Amino acid sequence: MSQTPIASYGQEFLVIDMHNLFVSTTLADEILVLGGLNFIEEEIVTICAKFGINVSASRTLTSYSGGEQAIICCVMIMCLLSDQNLSILLVHILETLSEHNRQQLLAEFRITRPLVNLFTLGPGGPQPIAHV
């Protein structure tokens, strides 16, 4: 079987892959595993509310829709990272979102983490996402 995006590009990019969003069953556990601080949870809930997603840290992550899970994961990564010159590769993330949520997510990254460079996976490999 062909290599996963994480195996192919994980050295150069922080890969957020639609097929490997979380390792835990709840947001609370996910934040714990990733070493996040308690206030991160409130920040994630606030940002996700902009997408119309009512996030509960104790709710099973798989009970959200696929698109909602993608948004929660991206927002969580956004909150866990400091603003730094980092390359993030979004694999099948943007295609899973409605047009409105797609633009909202890119805007949130731009506002919250302006130093981060976003990429999507095209036929020839990672391609930068132009600023909207």
Add this chain to the structure above:
Amino acid sequence: MFELPAAKYPAPRSGLNYELPVAIQLPHSSCVFLQGDNGAGKTSFLEEVLVPKIHKAYDLLYLAQDIEIQQTTMIATLALLNQPVPDFLPDLITAWIKAATRCQVLILDEIDKYFKKDLDQAMTLSRFSLVLTVSHINLQAPYRSMQHGYALRFQRNHVRTVTLSLEHLW
């Protein structure tokens, strides 16, 4: 070919209630795009309402959103059928669909995002009597070999209520 009466359809597993004010009547060779915002209840409606009804009358092939989980089944089944097992995911999906020669109904839940070329060219969709597709990419062209096209729109009005409306596209 497929009819869904105007009614309220509860979906116990997701806790949603779907309201269909006007009956749906789909002729042979129809393609239906399920459209709505993330979390509107499209997949839940597929799984808890449409699939159980369709399955009573037709053989269907359902490619769910979490395609990674289905890969092992696809690989094993193609191998059992003594057919080539492609390594590349879009080719594997295509081979799987082509192997399902008995199925009259095809359901694709956000599958077109894996295809960089014409989906219809890859899958020969016109051989299906009914194709249901969930997609946020909003491409109609790959499905134009189907004679009729519709958009089934999902509007979540309250926390647990989703209103459905059908628009005829072609």
